[in-house]
Amino acid sequence: MFDRLLNLAAHGLLDAGIGTMLLYLLVMTQLTIFTVTLYLHRSQTHRSVDFHPVLAHAFRFWSWLTTSMVTREWVAVHRKHHAHADTEHDPHSPYIAGIHTLLWKGTELYTKASQDPRMLAIYGRGTPDDWIERHVYTRHSNWGPTLLAVISLALFGVGGMAIWAVQMMWIPFWAAGVVNGIGHWWGYRNFETPDKSANVMPLAIWVGGEELHNNHHAFPSSAKFSVRRFEFDLGWLVIQMLAAVGLARVRRVALVGQARMAHRTARLVPLAPRVKVMTAFFRKVTLPAVKEEIRRSKSSPLSVRLHRALADGGRWLSADERAHLNAWIDARPYLRTICHQRTQLAALMETRNADHAAAALTLWVKAAQASGIGSLQQFAVSLSEGMLMHRAPLPGSPD
Ligand SMILES: [Zn+2]
Ligand SMILES: [Zn+2]
Structure with a gap:
């Protein structure tokens, strides 16, 4: 009897081998990733896709069981991130908090932000507020992971506790750390959004499509995160499969090259004019000028970070970097003109008053034409x- 109990504690009910345990871990963590990207992010935060009520509740349950995250808090923190990305009001910008803080302590930033009742009231609207949400998922958010620990222990014995510990770190590291941190720090950009968002890799599988973070900031309300031929969004594939069996309804997708492939229920979302124009300016004016400078000097005289600053104004640069860049630009009058025109253009694209914007645009065009x-x-x-206002300048397109 004692031996049987000892064996049960050591190996659990399944008496599973290491391979089965790893497979279990992978399936469980992928389901949690899908819960975050499909339900919390695309559906609840951005309203780009609706799920069948039974599936939506399954996502809510899974979020409670495996992460203890409350839908309203997650949604509010993320909407605030979009409203203030990479400014001092952003709950988790690597440029404000530091990239190492994001990577290793991203959850602390999230928890701190989610405890602000005013922020929850402003950004948390429209999230579930029924009996089970108030009395279980929110009030006892920690019961979920506790129940999961008991299940894990019962199934796998002491090894189950190791699996549970990895599960508890999965979302804090991959979502709070890698997507929120690296997704605003390193990668390629298709669109000159006003923030520093980047696509971490084109094949977005491991974090369910969230890797395509620059595309997402360019089209926040699109259910589909991939926009170029070589990009793949696993979350979008799952949405299409769920839609095919009536469990999902796509509400909005980005109006880009493959828009004709959009789901028939979806509205097509155009690129914001500011992002459209600044992306085109980078592709058509800044990038050729920098390439010409590199060709002329036969080497790259600037770091990648400073090159990026030429494209986005570099408001994230340190004082030393800023001084270095300014000195470099001042020695090249034509680049100084381009940078000046970029700054002016970015400012006029932010102008809310239509008359002021039109007058500023006329002056800008005159100055550009006189630049030589x-x-x-x-x-x-x-x-x-x-022309630029009506067509999305997808990188590589001939416009
Ligand atoms: Zn972001
Ligand atoms: Zn988002």
Whole structure:
């Protein structure tokens, strides 16, 4: 009897081998990743997809069981992130809190932000507020992981506690750390959004599509995160499969190259004019000028970080980096003109008053045409003819 109990404690009910335990871990963590990206993020935060009520509740239950995260808190923190990305009001910007803090202590930033009742009231609207949400999922949010620990212990014995510990670290590391941290720090950009979001890798499988973070900031309300031919969003594939069997309804997808493949229930979301114009400016004016400078000097005279600053204004640079960049630009008058025009253009694209914006645009076009820089003059013509306002400049497209 005692031996049987000891054996049960050591190996659990399943008496599983290491392979089975690893498979269990992978399936459980992927289900949690899907809960975060499909339900908390795409559906609840951005309303880009609706799920069948039974499936939506299964996601809520899974979020409670495996993460203890409360839907309203997650949604509020993330909406605030979009509203203030990479400014001092962003709950988790690596440029404000530091990349190492994001990677290893991202959950602390999230927890701190989620405890602000005013922020929850402003950004948490429209999330579940029924009996079970108030009395179980929110009031006893820690019961979920506790129950999961008991299940894990029962199934796998002491090894189950190791699996449980890894599960508890999975979302804090991959979502709070890698997506919120690396997704604003390192990677390629398709769109010149006003923040520092980046696509960490084109094949977005491991974190369910969240790797395509720059695309997401460009089209926050799109259910589909991939926009280029070589990009793959696993979360979108799952949404399409769920939609095919009537468990999901796509509400919005990005209006880009593959828009004609959009789900028939979806509205097509255009790129915001500011992002559209600044992306085109980077592709058509800044990038060719920097390439020409590299060709002329036969080496890259600037670090990648400073090159990026030429594209986005570099408000994240340190004082030393800023001084270095300014000195470099000042020695190259044509680049100084381009940078000045970029700053002016970004400011006028933010102008809310239509009359002021139109007057500023006229002045901007005149200055660009008088610059004597061919690419800038061509861009000014496209801008004044309204061409850039009507077409999404997907990188690599011929416009
Ligand atoms: Zn972000
Ligand atoms: Zn988002």
